[in-house]
Amino acid sequence: MIDLKLLRAEPDLVRDSQRSRGDDPAVVDQVLEADAQHRAALADFEAKRAEQKSLGKEVAKAQGDEKQALLARTKELAAAVKQAQATADAAAARAIELARSLGNIPEPGVPSGGEDDFTVLRHEGAPRDFAAEGVEVKDHLAIGEGLKAIDMERGAKVSGARFYFLTGIGARLELAILNAAMNLAFERGFSPTITPTLVRPETMAGTGFLGKHAEEIYYLERDDMYLVGTSEVALAGYHADEIIDLTEGPLRYAGWSACYRREAGSAGRDTRGIIRVHQFHKVEMFSYAHAEDASAEHERFLSIEEEMLKALELPYRVIDTAAGDLGSSAARKFDCEAWLPSQERWMEVTSTSNCTTYQARRLNIRERADKGTTAVATINGTIGTTRWLVALLENHQQADGSVYVPEILRPYLGGVEYLQPVA
RNA sequence: GGAGACGUGACUGAGCGGCCGAAAGUGCAUCCCUGCUAAGGAUGUGAUGGGGUAAACCCAUCCGUGGGUUCGAAUCCCACCGUCUCCGCCA
Secondary structure, three states: OOOHHHHHHOHHHHHHHHHHHOOOOHHHHHHHHHHHHHHHHHHHHHHHHHHHHHHHHHHHHOOHHHHHHHHHHHHHHHHHHHHHHHHHHHHHHHHHHHHHOOOOOOOOOOOOOOOOOOEEEEEEOOOOOHHHHOOOOOOHHHHHHHOOOEEHHHHHHHHOOOOOEEOOHHHHHHHHHHHHHHHHHHHOOOEEEEOOOEEOHHHHHHOOOOOOOHHHOOEEOOOOEEEOOOOHHHHHHHOOOOEEOOOOOOEEEEEEEEEEOOOOOOOOOOOOOOOOOOEEEEEEEEEEEOHHHHHHHHHHHHHHHHHHHHHOOOOEEEEEOOHHHOOOOOOEEEEEEEEEOOOOEEEEEEEEEEOOOHHHHHHOOEEEOOOOEEEOEEEEEEEEEOOHHHHHHHHOEOOOOOEEOOHHHHHHHOOOOEEOOOO
C-alpha cells in the first residue's frame, strides 16, 4: 500500500503513477476524499470518547442522586460514542480499501505502457547457429523424452493437463539446478530457507496476491488456506508485524519451495511440455532492506541472476518491464529471458522486483528510525526454477540427442559432461 | 480426536471492573563515579492514528484476534487463532 502521507502531500506524483500504469488517476481523488472523511469521523469519535472518559471518572467518585444523574447522561453518551466509532471504523475501512487499490509508484526510468513496451537493457551470450552446426532443433519435450527425463502423459493421467513427472535424469537435473541456485544464493549472503507452501488468508492478502491475481491461486476451502505461487509469499510474511533490525545490512533469504498456479487465464498458451505448468519448484531470493538501499539491492539481485544464467551458459536478454506490466507491488521489475531455440523467441526465466516500501507497509514490517519507525523495503527475485530445464535442454542439445552439461551442474550429476539419450 | 493450562511492552513477570499504557526486574541509551575493566549510582526507554509546532506538547486507540456485557474492560462472557501438558491415534 502506498504511503497516505505521500499521497496527501504529492497527489500529482500518484496521479502520474496511475497514468503510467494505465490505471485511473481519479482514484487518487477518491482516496483523498475518503481519507478526509475518515479523519473527520475520527476526530468526532475521539472528542466524544474523551468526554465519555472524563464523565466516567466523575461517575466513579459521585454518590447518591448525583451519581444517578451522571449515569443517565453517560448512558446516552455511550450510544453516541458507539455510533461515532462505527462511523469512523467504516470510513477507515473504505479509505484503506481505496488506498490499497493504488499500485506502487514506478521508479524513475521505468518505461510507461503495457506488456509490449519494455526496454531491452542488454543481450548476453549469442544464441547458437544450429543450422551451421548441422543440428536439427528439437523442443525441450522431445529432447526430454529422448532422455527419459520428462513424462507428460503420465502426468496428465495422474493429475491432468499441465502436470508432469520428472523422471531419472530429469529429476536429477532439476535438483542440480535448484541446488546450484541455492548454493550461489548462500555464497552471496542469503540464508537458505525452506518455506511453507500453504498459507493463511492474512498472509496471502498481505503480500497483495489476492487482488488482480486471485484467480491464479489455488484455494483450499475446507481449511481456508491458499497454496502459494512462490515462496515470496511465505518469505514476505516471515517478518510480518515485526520491527526488524537492519543496522547490519539487509536481511537476505533464499527460499526453496514448490509453487502452484492455476494458470486460469492462459488456456491454450504454452500447452506443450513444462514451460507453463500448475506445479513447479523455485529458488527465490528475498531481501528486507532500508528504503534508500532498495535500488542497489535490486541491482544486486539482477547481477546474481545473471551470474546464474552465465554459469548455465545460456544466452539471454534483460528487460526493464513497463509500468503497466509491473505487479501492483513493484516499483521496478527486471526480467531475464533465455533464448528458446525451438520457438525462436525469448522466454522469461527470472524476474526480480523492487517493491520499495509498498509490500512492507501492508504487512506492517518496520525498522527503528531516528524518530519512531519506518516501513522497510522488500525485494524479490528468481534464481532458479523448473522452467530452466527447458532453456537448458534446448540450448545445449546436440545432434545425436545428447545434452551438454555446464560445469556448474556436474558435481550434482556425478560429473557427467553430456546427458545421453535412452534407447 | 479427547481433557486441561496459558497468551501483558525488546525479554522475564505482576496486575481488586474506574486511581492501568500498565508494578518490578532484565536488557538497552545517556550521564556520574572510578588509572582501564568489572562493580556501583542517576535519568530515560512501546506502538499506531489525529491535532499542533521550530520544538515542546495535547487527544484517542492498542494487554493474541474478533465480538459481547457495562456509564466504564488487560480484568467478566463467547468465538476464533496460537503455545504448552496429558491421553488416544499415526509414524
